[in-house]
Amino acid sequence: MQVSGTLTLSALLETARKPTVRLWAEGAPKELKDLLKARRYRWSPARRTWYIDLDEAQIEIEHDYLAERIYRQPVTGLPADRFTARDRFSSRTNPEL
Structure with a gap:
């Protein structure tokens, strides 16, 4: 295990403050649901x-994955919602609640 020298609570707060992006894979073929899962x-x-929740830095990687493995063509215009820790557990942003 690597020790960063950062206090645990500080690391948790820093992570919680980072915005999350919910990327929606609209129109994904039903037969590829196991790949998505x-x-x-x-x-x-x-x-x-x-849908999947990602850090903003992962969006391009996920677009590339979807283009290559799911849609099998370039992907543009997929809906994405950006939210923060304040509304992360709100029923408006989390359809599971």
Whole structure:
């Protein structure tokens, strides 16, 4: 285990302050749901589509994955919602609540 020298609470607060982006995989083929599940996507019954919560730095990586493995074509215009720790557990941003 690597020791960073940062206090645990400081590290938790820093992580909580980082915005999260919820990327929606609208129109993903139903037969590829197992690939999405393996990638940590969740199903939203309210929107009837798959989604994943990511750090902002991971968005391009996820777009590349979706283009290559799910849609099999360049991906543009997928909906994405940005939220912070303040509303992370709100029923407005989390369809599971």
